[in-house]
Amino acid sequence: MGEISMGKFDVINSRAVRVDASDKVRGRALYVDDMKMAGMLYGALLQSPLAHAEILNIDTTAAQRLPGVKSIITHKDAGLVKFGVSPARYDETIFCHDKVRHVGDNIAAVAATDLDTALRAVSLIKVDYRELPAVFTVEEAMAEGAPVLHAAFPRNITAEVQDEFGDVEAAFKQCDLIKTTSLVNKRQDAAFIEPQGCIASYDFSGNLTLYSSTQSPHYIQRVVSMVLGIPMGKVRVVKPYVGGGFGPKAATNHMELAACLLSMKTGKPVKMNFDRQQVFMHGRSRHQFFHHMTTGVKKDGTIMALKHDCYLNGGAYASFGIATVYYAGSLLGGPYKLPAMKYHGYRVYTNLPACGAQRGHGGVIARGCWEQQLDMIAQELGIDPIEMRLRNMMSAGDVTCNYLDMSSLGMKECVEAVRDRSGWKEKKGNLPPGKGIGMSCGFFVSGAGYPIYRSDTFHGTVIIKLTEDGGTALVYTASAEIGQGSDTTFAMIAAEAMGIPLECVRLESGDTDFGVDLGAYSSRQTLMTGLATKEAGEDIKRQVLEVLSEELHVPVEDMDIKKGFIVFKGEKPDITALRTRYIKEHRGWSDNPAMDEELSFREASRMAFLSRGSIVGKGKYKPPILGGQHKGAAVGTSPAYGCSAQVVELSVDEGTGKINIEKMTDAHDCGLAINRTSVEGQMYGSLSMGLGEALFEEVKFDDKGRVINDDLAEYKITRALDMPAIEPIIVESNEPNGPFGAKEVGEGAIMPAIPAILNAVADAIGVRIFELPLKPERVYMAIKEYKMKKEKEKGIEGKTLAGSSQKQA
Amino acid sequence: MKKLIRVTVNDMEYEVAVKPNQTLVDMLRYDLGLTGTKNGCGEGDCGACTVILDGTPVSSCLVLAVQADGRAITTIEGVEGKDGLHPLQKAFIEKGAVQCGFCTPGMVLSAKSLLDENPGPSEEEIREGISGNLCRCTGYLQIIDAVKSVSK
Numbered sequence: 001m002g003e004i005s006m007g008k009f010d011v012i013n014s015r016a017v018r019v020d021a022s023d024k025v026r027g028r029a030l031y032v033d034d035m036k037m038a039g040m041l042y043g044a045l046l047q048s049p050l051a052h053a054e055i056l057n058i059d060t061t062a063a064q065r066l067p068g069v070k071s072i073i074t075h076k077d078a079g080l081v082k083f084g085v086s087p088a089r090y091d092e093t094i095f096c097h098d099k100v101r102h103v104g105d106n107i108a109a110v111a112a113t114d115l116d117t118a119l120r121a122v123s124l125i126k127v128d129y130r131e132l133p134a135v136f137t138v139e140e141a142m143a144e145g146a147p148v149l150h151a152a153f154p155r156n157i158t159a160e161v162q163d164e165f166g167d168v169e170a171a172f173k174q175c176d177l178i179k180t181t182s183l184v185n186k187r188q189d190a191a192f193i194e195p196q197g198c199i200a201s202y203d204f205s206g207n208l209t210l211y212s213s214t215q216s217p218h219y220i221q222r223v224v225s226m227v228l229g230i231p232m233g234k235v236r237v238v239k240p241y242v243g244g245g246f247g248p249k250a251a252t253n254h255m256e257l258a259a260c261l262l263s264m265k266t267g268k269p270v271k272m273n274f275d276r277q278q279v280f281m282h283g284r285s286r287h288q289f290f291h292h293m294t295t296g297v298k299k300d301g302t303i304m305a306l307k308h309d310c311y312l313n314g315g316a317y318a319s320f321g322i323a324t325v326y327y328a329g330s331l332l333g334g335p336y337k338l339p340a341m342k343y344h345g346y347r348v349y350t351n352l353p354a355c356g357a358q359r360g361h362g363g364v365i366a367r368g369c370w371e372q373q374l375d376m377i378a379q380e381l382g383i384d385p386i387e388m389r390l391r392n393m394m395s396a397g398d399v400t401c402n403y404l405d406m407s408s409l410g411m412k413e414c415v416e417a418v419r420d421r422s423g424w425k426e427k428k429g430n431l432p433p434g435k436g437i438g439m440s441c442g443f444f445v446s447g448a449g450y451p452i453y454r455s456d457t458f459h460g461t462v463i464i465k466l467t468e469d470g471g472t473a474l475v476y477t478a479s480a481e482i483g484q485g486s487d488t489t490f491a492m493i494a495a496e497a498m499g500i501p502l503e504c505v506r507l508e509s510g511d512t513d514f515g516v517d518l519g520a521y522s523s524r525q526t527l528m529t530g531l532a533t534k535e536a537g538e539d540i541k542r543q544v545l546e547v548l549s550e551e552l553h554v555p556v557e558d559m560d561i562k563k564g565f566i567v568f569k570g571e572k573p574d575i576t577a578l579r580t581r582y583i584k585e586h587r588g589w590s591d592n593p594a595m596d597e598e599l600s601f602r603e604a605s606r607m608a609f610l611s612r613g614s615i616v617g618k619g620k621y622k623p624p625i626l627g628g629q630h631k632g633a634a635v636g637t638s639p640a641y642g643c644s645a646q647v648v649e650l651s652v653d654e655g656t657g658k659i660n661i662e663k664m665t666d667a668h669d670c671g672l673a674i675n676r677t678s679v680e681g682q683m684y685g686s687l688s689m690g691l692g693e694a695l696f697e698e699v700k701f702d703d704k705g706r707v708i709n710d711d712l713a714e715y716k717i718t719r720a721l722d723m724p725a726i727e728p729i730i731v732e733s734n735e736p737n738g739p740f741g742a743k744e745v746g747e748g749a750i751m752p753a754i755p756a757i758l759n760a761v762a763d764a765i766g767v768r769i770f771e772l773p774l775k776p777e778r779v780y781m782a783i784k785e786y787k788m789k790k791e792k793e794k795g796i797e798g799k800t801l802a803g804s805s806q807k808q809a
Numbered sequence: 810m811k812k813l814i815r816v817t818v819n820d821m822e823y824e825v826a827v828k829p830n831q832t833l834v835d836m837l838r839y840d841l842g843l844t845g846t847k848n849g850c851g852e853g854d855c856g857a858c859t860v861i862l863d864g865t866p867v868s869s870c871l872v873l874a875v876q877a878d879g880r881a882i883t884t885i886e887g888v889e890g891k892d893g894l895h896p897l898q899k900a901f902i903e904k905g906a907v908q909c910g911f912c913t914p915g916m917v918l919s920a921k922s923l924l925d926e927n928p929g930p931s932e933e934e935i936r937e938g939i940s941g942n943l944c945r946c947t948g949y950l951q952i953i954d955a956v957k958s959v960s961k
Contacts, residue, residue: 031847241910276849
């Protein structure tokens with residue numbers, strides 16, 4: 001790791017203040033609901049109260065008569081063009097026409113002069129339904145003769161994945177220990193604090209602008225264009241500041257499309273927002289996963305093979321689900337040397353709101369299941385769990401059995417760092433009853449290797465334009481700042497690449513007019529948009545130096561730009577003529593350079609403008625062809641992989657089952673850290689989300705498919721009082737495929753949190769739990785069962801592990 | 810039927826005609842254009858709409874605008890003083906306590922209200938003081954650190 005040392009760079013690899021922080025602490029940063037337009041109307045959705053029902057009739061006459069109502073739209077106006085996330089599973093329309101498939105499915109929308117009127121109009125629309133039997137669980141949905149949600153998908157299977165790499169059965173024959181366990185979580189919610197919102201504005205030249213709280217302006221632009229039949233060049237999607245996303249905001253929602261259509265119908269801007277209940281009804285957050293894994297190892301802990309079955313309760317539509325079910329399998333290819341892996345996954349439709357992508361897409365619960373199992377195996381073999389992981393660890397240059405290329409991998413360094421900094425050696429095995437320590441590793445893509453739609457498109461394009469006065473570089477990218485700090489990251493990368501201070505960069509992002517960028521998902525932007533930004537910056541630098549070369553007769557390769565000044569590698573040329581010319585242009589200005597000062601970037605880029613007109617630098621990035629040839633090989637590929645390790649220390653109150661997380665020591669290999677403060681911010685945030693998901697998060701439904709806890713009081717996320725002390729450790733490998741060696745941190749950091757907690761709980765109470773969340777009653781019952789079992793088995797030596805062959809829930 | 814109320818917001822007096830069921834957050838955002846106050850849930854669960862009402866932090870989505878009649882409100886727009894940013898705002902910037910920024914205004918106001926009452930809170934008191942403000946991005950620790958750094 002020694003190649004990167006602090007101080008090699010002028011802007012990046014530092015602790016920079018976020019470019020947006022100053023507006024955000026003043027309440028001046030604009031989110032979509034903060035925007036207002038002249039003549040703006042307000043929209044509202046009519047959503048199904050039933051989980052599965054045929055639509056017999058929709059009567060809007062009473063609503064139409066309400067004063068203030070400007071437009072009411074149903075499937076008759078919207079048409080039936082299907083959309084979704086993966087083109088292979090476009091299964092949604094803006095509005096339902098034949099039947100509704102979940103509570104909250106969309107039936108109609110209203111635009112009115114104010115929100116109260118729009119909501120009243122919605123309540124006046126009369127829909128006649130014939131209720132259909134509904135399926136809510138995987139078992140119900142896949143049962144023989146079960147009601148089918150989508151006619152084209154018998155047994156309600158959205159997608160079935162079968163993969164085998166290496167020969168798993170042969171490998172099992174060579175194993176000394178074969179272990180089978182399961183893990184099930186509950187559906188989760190991303191619980192971003194800003195509910196989705198949008199404003200659509202259609203003008204009379206036929207241009208449509210959609211302002212939306214989205215993670216991917218580009219994907220929304222494509223879907224809007226496709227569904228509404230407007231050329232992409234006439235659709236502009238703009239992302240103002242976004243109050244968190246974590247996955248669900250990456251897919252186009254019906255409200256965005258309805259607002260567009262209402263604006264087209266009325267010729268007025270239309271604003272729409274989800275309320276918190278609608279956020280839950282729309283869903284698209286983490287699936288419920290049922291994992292069932294069998295791992296075979298040698299006596300020395302060498303992992304030989306993994307057989308893995310998985311069922312995902314997906315809700316009513318595919319959304320990201322195909323990718324999710326592939327990721328659930330493929331991401332276990334690393335970070336351990338695993339010669340053989342067999343995976344069988346089903347993603348299943350049910351009459352619940354659709355699930356989609358959420359931080360750590362598809363991999364989080366799989367990682368939880370496997371890392372708990374590896375811990376159990378280590379325990380049975382009498383090997384320290386950290387030692388066993390280190391023995392099996394891949395290193396840079398290794399390729400997994402499913403063809404994922406570890407171009408850099410600071411995994412060993414991460415494990416050693418958390419081991420040493422947490423005091424693992426002293427604590428493991430020496431803690432009093434009720435206290436536990438556990439660890440886990442994690443692993444994630446640094447950007448999906450392929451776009452969601454099949455295409456040779458660039459994943460990111462960036463334009464940098466110098467202002468004509470030469471002082472400022474304007475960076476334009478369609479990438480999405482959703483809180484993670486990407487605007488700051490790209491401003492830093494641009495500044496570094498051009499050789500100018502961060503203050504001289506002004507960055508605009510999140511607008512499809514700026515180019516193509518696939519957006520903020522799969523932890524892709526730092527690497528992908530970062531590379532495009534770097535290339536654009538280098539293009540600028542080259543152009544400025546070319547003009548200087550013509551003016552000063554110094555070869556381009558003998559010059560550089562650093563910290564805003566021109567560096568001459570050889571003899572300094574006479575710059576008098578150039579400077580005199582610059583000063584003459586700026587008579588009366590107070591900040592002209594003195595004759596003996598170094599030649600500045602500002603002067604040089606002014607000369608470039610005078611010589612060539614606008615100086616525009618262009619950058620682009622798309623990954624090379626990655627991965628294997630098998631079906632679904634694209635999912636899991638990435639130009640680079642981030643990795644992490646974590647140690648959790650906690651205590652469990654045996655009387656109540658309540659878990660108190662005391663400390664988390666977390667190391668993440670993000671390649672070169674562009675902004676260390678932001679990297680740590682992502683680590684803290686990931687751990688906080690992982691803690692919540694491990695301990696309390698669970699979307700609950702009643703027997704009619706309605707969310708019971710559709711608010712942020714009953715759907716409990718981590719609060720300030722729940723947070724333990726965290727020691728974040730940044731491990732910097734040098735990623736050859738990343739900008740200046742950088743790769744992801746946004747999602748990978750959540751990977752080890754849940755299994756490290758599971759392992760620490762087992763260490764504390766002596767019993768394994770195979771169901772999340774670890775709420776007090778579940779932990780209490782586990783302890784009780786364990787104690788009863790111990791009573792019965794009195795006399796048997798050693799620690800027995802309960803539930804190690806527990807059947808799938 | 811709208812009712813005319815008189816409120817002092819960030820030391821400015823306003824007369825506003827509000828509906829009887831209109832919430833304070835709605836009035837601040839849409840009638841006065843003070844959109845720094847955010848609405849994350851409308852039910853008093855998330856704290857994004859926190860403002861200081863006569864010295865006490867409240868969820869402005871749970872307060873009716875008419876209840877603010879004759880009272881004084883501080884929103885995020887009023888935290889910055891004549892000498893520039895409030896020390897808390899500076900600390901939030903410096904400590905990396907801001908990510909998406911949606912919870913930030915409410916968080917700053919809860920913290921300010923805490924420090925106004927208790928200039929030297931313990932870490933536990935700081936956690937308690939912001940426990941009604943949800944943040945999904947930061948994991949709170951940088952926020953706690955920021956508040957601690959300006960505590961006496």
